[in-house]
Amino acid sequence: MKQRLREQALAEGFSAMGVCRPDAVPGAAGRLRDFLAAGRHGQMGWMEAREGWRGSPAALWPGARSVVMLAEAYTPEGDPLAGLAQPDRGVVSCYAQGKDYHDLVKRRLKRLGRWLVAETGAEIKVFVDTAPVMEKPLAQAAGLGWQGKHTNLLGKGLGNWVFLGAIFTTLELEPDAPEVSHCGSCTACLDICPTAAFPAPYQLDARRCISYLTIEHAGPVDEGLRGLMGNRIYGCDDCLAVCPWNKFAVAAREIGYAPRIGLPDLADLAGLDDAAFRARFAGSPVKRIGRNRLVRNVLYAIGNSGRATLAPVAAVLLGDSDPVVAEAARWAVGRLSQLQDDGVGPSGESC
Numbered sequence: 188m189k190q191r192l193r194e195q196a197l198a199e200g201f202s203a204m205g206v207c208r209p210d211a212v213p214g215a216a217g218r219l220r221d222f223l224a225a226g227r228h229g230q231m232g233w234m235e236a237r238e239g240w241r242g243s244p245a246a247l248w249p250g251a252r253s254v255v256m257l258a259e260a261y262t263p264e265g266d267p268l269a270g271l272a273q274p275d276r277g278v279v280s281c282y283a284q285g286k287d288y289h290d291l292v293k294r295r296l297k298r299l300g301r302w303l304v305a306e307t308g309a310e311i312k313v314f315v316d317t318a319p320v321m322e323k324p325l326a327q328a329a330g331l332g333w334q335g336k337h338t339n340l341l342g343k344g345l346g347n348w349v350f351l352g353a354i355f356t357t358l359e360l361e362p363d364a365p366e367v368s369h370c371g372s373c374t375a376c377l378d379i380c381p382t383a384a385f386p387a388p389y390q391l392d393a394r395r396c397i398s399y400l401t402i403e404h405a406g407p408v409d410e411g412l413r414g415l416m417g418n419r420i421y422g423c424d425d426c427l428a429v430c431p432w433n434k435f436a437v438a439a440r441e442i443g444y445a446p447r448i449g450l451p452d453l454a455d456l457a458g459l460d461d462a463a464f465r466a467r468f469a470g471s472p473v474k475r476i477g478r479n480r481l482v483r484n485v486l487y488a489i490g491n492s493g494r495a496t497l498a499p500v501a502a503v504l505l506g507d508s509d510p511v512v513a514e515a516a517r518w519a520v521g522r523l524s525q526l527q528d529d530g531v532g533p534s535g536e537s538c
């Protein structure tokens with residue numbers, strides 16, 4: 188059955204499948220507890236709220252006998268870091284360039300799950316991202332790959348540009364052998380992080396991670412971190428992009444991940460009102476942060492751009508009805524006028 192399930196998973200478009208027992212990650216609960224106790228989750232209170240289930244997949248659904256872990260590739264075709272050299276444009280992480288992966292992965296998981304139910308009569312529950320399930324350690328236990336020093340799951344024949352999904356089932360399936368780390372002495376992901384968000388290899392302080400700051404963090408971002416965000420306005424790809432194992436990354440098979448957003452103009456984005464924001468980002472993961480948070484991020488990017496021509500764009504938002512947007516506009520205008528006073532750009536060129 189496991190072999191047939193794997194064939195079906197690959198036929199559905201998944202890149203890899205593995206199986207583990209629900210109790211296969213006994214160490215994860217303690218590490219989650221340490222992460223939460225250190226406050227590294229920042230404002231993500233939902234991580235604490237269901238800590239018991241998150242740390243113990245066996246407690247989440249006591250009837251489950253096996254966890255089927257699946258990886259779905261979204262490997263970008265070009266260099267995801269190329270846009271960082273264009274300061275008047277905003278960089279949206281390649282995971283969010285196409286359609287929302289939650290919808291695409293879940294749809295595929297449900298199709299595979301229905302097949303499993305029809306074949307075996309077993310019960311199933313499917314999860315992707317938002318449930319209290321630690322998907323990365325489960326995927327490692329199921330042999331899909333290992334959690335790299337950047338904390339994401341990567342595999343030798345997979346690379347790290349993969350989303351994860353899980354099917355819990357009452358069916359007994361033969362577990363796969365867990366994978367071990369093949370990071371060796373490499374530290375490329377730790378070294379490139381613009382905000383020094385890794386307190387140690389294999390550990391992330393989300394409060395410093397640009398992905399967290401641009402997507403999850405409500406309110407103003409600490410001023411010391413804003414300047415380090417550059418023109419990243421939604422998510423961050425730096426630590427993933429430098430991983431040498433991506434030489435062997437599998438290609439994305441889901442056409443829905445093809446880039447639709449590209450490198451948007453910061454001035455255009457700053458001018459979005461609620462309705463225009465919703466229309467522009469319909470079906471995209473970007474939609475979930477709402478107009479105000481995106482415009483806040485855009486204003487930080489404008490402040491970091493070194494482009495005096497963008498100061499009037501920021502100035503229009505000084506009176507924005509959202510106080511966080513208005514404060515971000517003040518910061519951006521202040522930063523750009525400082526550069527004008529000095530007559531130099533952020534990299535030392537005359538502006």
Ligand code: B12
Binds near residue numbers: 319
């Ligand atoms: C919360 C969350 C975030 C937070 C925190 C990320 C984090 N690393 O914890 C923020 C908002 C920052 C985030 C960012 C991103 N995320 Co996110 N996120 C999640 C979520 C919902 C939970 C992760 C979690 O449980 N974190 C808590 C910590 C404690 O767990 P952990 O990361 O597994 O930590 C382990 C290590 O610290 C390890 N550890 C600690 N010490 C030591 C020591 C040694 C020696 C070892 C070996 C291990 C070790 O033990 C812990 C448990 O195993 C998952 C979905 C899910 N339900 O699992 C998606 C998920 C991890 N995210 C995902 C993605 C794509 C991203 C981004 C790449 C998006 C982007 N481009 O902007 C970035 C990557 C940033 C990064 N470097 O991690 C994917 C990752 C897929 C993959 N290949 O791994 C997931 C799995 C969603 C999905 N279904 O596909 N994310």
Ligand code: SF4
Binds near residue numbers: 382383384391398426
């Ligand atoms: S996603 Fe960006 S900010 Fe977050 S840990 Fe990776 S490199 Fe650092």
Ligand code: SF4
Binds near residue numbers: 369373374377432
């Ligand atoms: S960049 Fe190097 S250290 Fe980081 S996950 Fe990849 S192999 Fe491991």
